Amino acid sequence: MTTLEQEPAAAVEIFGDRIESARRFTASLAEEGEERGLIGPLELPRLWTRHILNCAVGASLFASGSRVADIGSGAGLPGVVLAIARPDVQWILVEPMERRVVWLTEQVSDLGLANVEVVRARAEDWDAGAGVDAVTARAVSALRKLIPLTAPLVRKGGELILFKGSGAAAEIEAAHKQIQRFRLRDVRVEILGEGVLAETTRVVRGTVG
Numbered sequence: 001m002t003t004l005e006q007e008p009a010a011a012v013e014i015f016g017d018r019i020e021s022a023r024r025f026t027a028s029l030a031e032e033g034e035e036r037g038l039i040g041p042l043e044l045p046r047l048w049t050r051h052i053l054n055c056a057v058g059a060s061l062f063a064s065g066s067r068v069a070d071i072g073s074g075a076g077l078p079g080v081v082l083a084i085a086r087p088d089v090q091w092i093l094v095e096p097m098e099r100r101v102v103w104l105t106e107q108v109s110d111l112g113l114a115n116v117e118v119v120r121a122r123a124e125d126w127d128a129g130a131g132v133d134a135v136t137a138r139a140v141s142a143l144r145k146l147i148p149l150t151a152p153l154v155r156k157g158g159e160l161i162l163f164k165g166s167g168a169a170a171e172i173e174a175a176h177k178q179i180q181r182f183r184l185r186d187v188r189v190e191i192l193g194e195g196v197l198a199e200t201t202r203v204v205r206g207t208v209g
Contacts, residue, residue, distance in 0.1 A: 002044045004030045010196050011048060014056045014085070021084045021111050026052050028107065029075060036103060038075035051077055054163070054201050055138065057193040059085035061161050061203065066133035068161075069094055071123045071150055072140040073104055078163055080107055082136070083116045090115055092132065096122045123149040131155030138163035143171035143204060144178050151182035154208040160184065161205055168202040183209035 007023070015022045030047055033039035043051065055078035062068055062082070066089055070079030073093035083091040093104050093116060101120045108116045119126060135150040135158075143162070150160055164171060168189045172179070179187055187206035194200050 002041065004044050005046055005048045008048055008053065008198070010053060010193075011056075013196065014053060014059075018084050018087070022052065022056070022081070025076070025080055025084060025107060025111060028110070032103075033075060036099065038100070038103060049198055052081055053193070053197055054199065055081040056085050057197060057201050058082070058136075058161065058163065058203055061190075061192075061205070062086055062089050062134060062136075064088045066090070067092065068134045068136060069126075069128065069132045069153055071135055071137040071146075071153075072096075073118075074100055074139075076104055076107055078136055078138045080104065080111075080113070080116070083108075083113050084111065087113075087115050091117070093118045094121055094123060094126050096120065123153065126153070128153040131158060134159040134161055136161045136163065142174070143168075144175040147175055147178040147182055147184070151184065151208055156208060158208050159205060160208065161203055164189070164202045164204050166202065168204050172204060179206070185209045 012019050030044055034041050059082050069092045071094050073079040073095045079091055079093040095101050104118045131154055135154050140146055184206040190203045190205055192201040
C-alpha cells in the first residue's frame with residue numbers, strides 16, 4: 001500500500017494561515033482520489049510536492065478581487081488549491097464530468113470556500129459573460145489546443161496563467177499560430193518556487209489583446 005507523502009516544510013510557508021484547509025483537502029484527495037478516479041495510484045508518495053504545492057506556488061500571480069476561471073478543474077488542481085490559498089479572489093471551477101463536479105462541490109462545501117463557484121460545462125460551451133480577469137488550467141491539453149478554449153473567456157487585457165510541464169517553451173513555439181490568432185501578447189514561461197520547492201513549477205503567461 002502506498003502512503004501519503006509527508007507534508008514538506010514549504011507547505012506552511014506557502015499557505016500561511018490557510019494551511020489547515022490545505023491539509024484537509026490533501027487528506028481528502030489522498031483518501032478518496034484514486035477510488036473516485038481523480039488521481040492515479042502512484043500519486044500519494046508525491047501528492048504534496050507534485051500536485052498541491054506545484055499549484056499553490058502560483059497563487060501570488062492572481063490579482064486581489066479578480067474573477068478567475070479554472071478550466072477542466074478535475075480533482076481541484078489547481079482551482080481548489082488556489083481558492084484555499086487566495087480567499088480574496090473569486091474562482092469559477094469549470095468541469096464537464098459529473099462525478100468530478102460532485103467531488104468539487106463537496107470539497108467547496110466541506111472547506112467552506114465562499115469564494116468558489118462550480119460550473120458543469122465544457123470550456124467551449126461556457127458563457128463567461130463579459131469575460132473573466134484570468135483563466136488558469138493544469139494538465140488539460142497542449143497549448144495550441146488550450147488557447148482556443150481559454151482565450152475567448154478572458155476580457156481584453158486579462159491573462160492566461162496556465163500550469164505546464166518541462167516542455168512549456170516548446171509548447172509556446174508549437175502554438176505560434178494560435179497565439180497570433182487570439183492576439184496574445186507577452187507570452188512567456190515563468191518558473192516558480194526556486195529555492196522553495198524540490199520541483200519548480202512552470203507557468204505559461206500571456207495577456208489577451
